[in-house]
Amino acid sequence: MKKNSINRVIGFVIVGLVLLAAVIETGRSVYTWSQQAAKQPRYTIVIDPGHGGNDPGKIGINDVPEKDVNLAISLELKEILEQNDCRVVMTRQKDEALYQAGDTNKKVADLRARCQMINDSGADAVISIHQNSFTAESSRGAQVFYRASSQEGKKLADILQTQLVSGLDPDNRRVAKANSDYFMLKNTTATMVIVECGFLSNSKEAELLTQASYQRRVAWAVALGVLQYVSGGLS
Ligand SMILES: [Zn+2]
Structure with missing residues (x-):
């Protein structure tokens, strides 16, 4: 060659x-x-466990602070959603408030920080977890609140209310309710609801809400509603 x-x-x-x-x-x-x-993951969900740190929220008739119940349910909810095609953003994952040392109004600073996280998240849905309380001990039952001006918020709230009633207490006659005052609903744009899972002022519900097994049931009811809403089916 x-x-x-x-x-x-x-x-x-x-x-x-x-x-x-x-x-x-x-x-x-x-x-x-x-x-x-x-x-x-296909969907982005923000979970906002209400209160935390120096802000206990409501104090239960059994002395349980609302912030602990909120976080426990939120962490269960996070786990379920992450196993079901959701990216989850948590506003807090431990017992803390979201203000800086120099903030004069710590409560407002905390709420503003949460709103900022929500507005930056690009979330398909935002679930703020809280517990209710009332002077009359007999008041009970989960209830979902949505931004009065938000059609999507109402849709999500109605789905969640139905899931909470069927999953926790079929005798609960409460319906999803519009709200135009809550700071976080007023200062966010994403589809957002506030889920009041039950009344800490009612001894039976306070006891249930303190149990891990019931907290998991609440989380499942909320998760099913969220997944139903984001997937657009069965509504
Ligand atoms: Zn609260």
Whole structure:
């Protein structure tokens, strides 16, 4: 073989190897990309466990602080939603308030920080978890509140109210209610509801809301409602 021909063959081999490497590399990145795409959750949900840190919220008839019940239910809810195609953003994951040391009005600073997280999240739905309280001990039952001007909020709230009634207490006659005063509803734009899971001023509900098994039931009822809402089905 002439020297020219040998050089040409070597040239072809090198070009061939480079092409092969490129194909393998491209294939690998397409594979990695599709794997990442498959892993991306479809929905973004913000869970806001009300109160925390120096702000206990309501104090139960059994002395349980609302902030603890809110966080326990929220963490259960987070786990269920993350297993069901949701990316979850938590406004808090421990017993803390979200103000800075220099803030003069700590409560407002805390609420503003939560609103900022919600507005930055691009959430499909925002669930703020709270517990109710009233002077009459007989008051009981979960109730969902939504921004009065929000059609989507009403839709989400109605679905959640139905799930909470059927999942926790079929005798609960409460219906989802519009609200135009709550700070967080006024200062956020995403579809948001406030879920008052029960009354800490009612001894039976306060006892239930303190139990991990009941907290899980509440979380499941809320999760089913959220998934029903975001998937757009069965509503
Ligand atoms: Zn509260």
